[in-house]
Amino acid sequence: MIRVVSWNINKKQEPWCVLAAMAERGEADIALLREAGSPPAEASGLIEYDDQVFWNRNLYDRWPLVVRLSDRIRVEWLSQMPPNSDLDERTIGVSGIGTLAAARVIPFDQPQNAFLVFSMYARWMRAHPTTGKSWIYADGSAHRILSDLSVFIDYMNPNEQRILAAGDLNMFFGATGKELSISEREETVWARFNALGLEFIGPQSPNGNPAATRQPDVPADSQNVPTYHTIHQTPAKANRQLDYAFASRGFHNTVSVRALNKPNEWGSSDHCRLMIEVA
Numbered sequence: 001m002i003r004v005v006s007w008n009i010n011k012k013q014e015p016w017c018v019l020a021a022m023a024e025r026g027e028a029d030i031a032l033l034r035e036a037g038s039p040p041a042e043a044s045g046l047i048e049y050d051d052q053v054f055w056n057r058n059l060y061d062r063w064p065l066v067v068r069l070s071d072r073i074r075v076e077w078l079s080q081m082p083p084n085s086d087l088d089e090r091t092i093g094v095s096g097i098g099t100l101a102a103a104r105v106i107p108f109d110q111p112q113n114a115f116l117v118f119s120m121y122a123r124w125m126r127a128h129p130t131t132g133k134s135w136i137y138a139d140g141s142a143h144r145i146l147s148d149l150s151v152f153i154d155y156m157n158p159n160e161q162r163i164l165a166a167g168d169l170n171m172f173f174g175a176t177g178k179e180l181s182i183s184e185r186e187e188t189v190w191a192r193f194n195a196l197g198l199e200f201i202g203p204q205s206p207n208g209n210p211a212a213t214r215q216p217d218v219p220a221d222s223q224n225v226p227t228y229h230t231i232h233q234t235p236a237k238a239n240r241q242l243d244y245a246f247a248s249r250g251f252h253n254t255v256s257v258r259a260l261n262k263p264n265e266w267g268s269s270d271h272c273r274l275m276i277e278v279a
Contacts, residue, residue, distance in 0.1 A: 032119035
């Protein structure tokens with residue numbers, strides 16, 4: 001069993017120490033992070049990552065990372081390159097700055113069960129000035145991520161892939177309302193995941209604490225579980241799911257995910273952790 005923690009840490013320092021403690025206790029093997037920043041010195045000795053990117057850090061300060069937490073696995077990081085580059089097995093073309101990090105995870109005891117992991121961050125984009133609007137949206141970034149993921153999938157035999165992709169998509173799964181979402185556009189993202197052979201694996205109820213109050217934009221019978229709280233909420237009042245996991249078709253039968261979103265397990269970020277287990 002390989003344990004993966006997926007977490008938007010909001011550029012905070014304390015989550016790095018939480019990850020280091022999880023590593024010491026053997027609770028996780030790898031972390032898929034968003035809004036990572038850099039770890040504090042006291043945590044850096046217990047974790048390992050590669051943050052080679054083609055873009056200048058001054059352009060954007062909230063990026064995804066893949067972090068190794070245990071010696072049960074070997075990790076081969078994929079260096080980020082512009083999408084029109086000549087790529088090899090150790091590189092990935094990334095078309096949206098700060099949207100995607102990737103690596104190959106190889107269990108030492110079962111190297112034949114290696115799989116690819118992708119940390120996804122559908123960062124907000126702002127409407128073009130010609131629209132005369134100031135609204136923001138995330139589906140554009142999500143589609144860039146999906147374009148970059150598509151090169152890893154054999155469209156003739158998608159079931160032969162071993163891919164895990166998790167992250168913060170800044171969208172509401174199953175949304176029908178328009179209070180906070182652009183539901184028609186977001187539907188195209190979920191449909192495209194499916195078309196690529198990437199199965200939605202949640203988390204969905206009962207694999208997470210239910211929302212304490214009405215969830216915005218989704219039907220009353222939604223199985224979404226909160227993974228994010230606003231600055232005006234506490235974990236106990238969280239009612240928005242922004243974080244999700246997907247796995248390639250067939251491989252998804254060996255993967256499970258749950259949200260660590262109870263108030264006593266939420267953690268020090270505005271997003272809770274997703275715990276993903278790969279059998």
